[in-house]
Amino acid sequence: MSGANDLRDRLTDGLYGLGWSTVKKLPEPVATGLGRRIADLAWKRRGASVLRLESNLARVVPDATPERLAELSKAGMRSYMRYWMESFRLPTWSKERVDDGVRIKDVHHLKDGLASGRGVIVALPHLANWDLAGVWATRSLGVPFTTVAERLKPETLFDRFVAYRESLGMEVLPHTGGAAFGTLARRLRAGGLVCLVADRDLSSSGTEVTFFGDTARMPAGPAMLAQHTGALLLPVTLWYDDDPPVMRGQVHAPVDVPESGTRAEKTSVMTQALADAFATGIADHPEDWHMLQRLWLADLEERGADRAEGSRS
Template sequence: MSTLRDRVTDGLYGLGWSTVKKLPEPVAVALGRRIADTTWRRRGTGVLRLEANLARVLPDATPERLAELSRAGMRSYLRYWMESFRLPAWSAQRVRQSVEVKDLHRLTDGLAAGKGVILALPHLANWDLAGVFLTRAMGVPFTTVAERLKPETLFDRFVAYRESLGMEVLPHTGGAAFGTLARRLRAGGLVCLVADRDLSASGVEVTFFGETARMPAGPAMLAQQTGALLLPATLWYDGPATMAGQVYPPVEVPATGTRAEKSAVMTQALADAFASGIADHPEDWHMLQRLWTADLDENRVKR
């Protein structure tokens, strides 16, 4: 049964990449919105989890407001997918016209300094479009890490897709990613990491919207080990045709403390920047999984 489910999942994503990009854009947009609204009305596990997460972001929101936000969140999430299926056909000019980034100089200045830059961001808006903005519109290659998905054929699709957009993609598991990222940074390169959800169960505890969560220690550890600049960034949709972004001031390495203590301080600084962007644009935060420690512990107890 699991094998059959994996094949169906892989086939559906394959259909999206092969078919959606061929649709007229208004048709693809309408299709994405229809799928989003249908999914939202069914009130499945992902939608309920999204609402529970948004309740942490907006603790004073009424049930009606949370439902409104989760519907907008599903539309934003499906917009991400529809755009991503079509990104290989976007020209560099289209990408430039579709993305506006505040304080981009913090990234370009950091790269010009030659010490390497780590760009850390949460699951906001379309991080693949942000990546294409770097590779095609700015001509800046970068290295990233991808969660190893099941089935393996689906993971291979994602890797091939992102590599076709100009990204170097490393698997999250396997042990070699950290060393490769460190080498890229020491050579003055750019590393981009989606860093608001820990996939290893050994992340750093942070306070996130008033509660404990775990976030990956990798960005902070890489910055300490290589001397690279660590820059938080957030994204949001700014109308039907534009995605906006913000690059925050660099996260400094503390002058004192153990490596673990420094990582904790730096990861908390990332969490604070992420929280600022998410609070401003909660409908664009695509977090349909458990994130906070209390929810993860509750899930383990149920099992």
């Protein structure tokens, strides 16, 4: 079994390496067309990721017919592959190309927060292309930032992602059981910018929130960092627009630290406020939410029950 896993890991790493080395050399229309063909093929195969995406979208759009869910999941896979094609090509994009490709509303919240010197935490869901948003911040606003990356297997693939994001001007810390918290706090106290994708808990110890009418768990880190450092906490949502073909975004109003309550109570209130802002953006642009994993507790518990049943059979 370990040999099969090693082979799969090498194949995965090789495919991503091929993407970064080859796709960035393609003319943009060719890369765009390739991404769409790959997305449509994956969607037609109806694999586990596509079915999970549809299941998640059914919670976002509860009155959708099966036909509408299929349309959304097809558009979602195209959006997801657009993210990858753009990401493979981002190292070659000029500042002008980034400026032409991104439109962010109410960015004054971000600029004012940084100008105040108190530090800013930007929290985003898996909408559109968060890497492109990061490049826009570093190149167009001239603001370097620190982020956290999920540990991936194989380790060589994780190293590729870190090197890729660092080449775009980001400081990348590994997500290893909260070890990054101290470094993030130091960056914020120095008046820096921290960007965190925060709609999916990776620790199994996140904060429970109500999300599209059911219970999910989201990372407590953004709210805890804001309390710990006094930094400004800003939800940001993104989406793709085809007319013209740009990525748009919305910087939402700051999430304030409640004046009363325990730290856990304050964290709960703030994380729920983030979830509400995320839900607004996702509901407006469900096809751009790249959530191909289980998120709600009921779905996670169902998976656990399936595994337990499998172990008994």
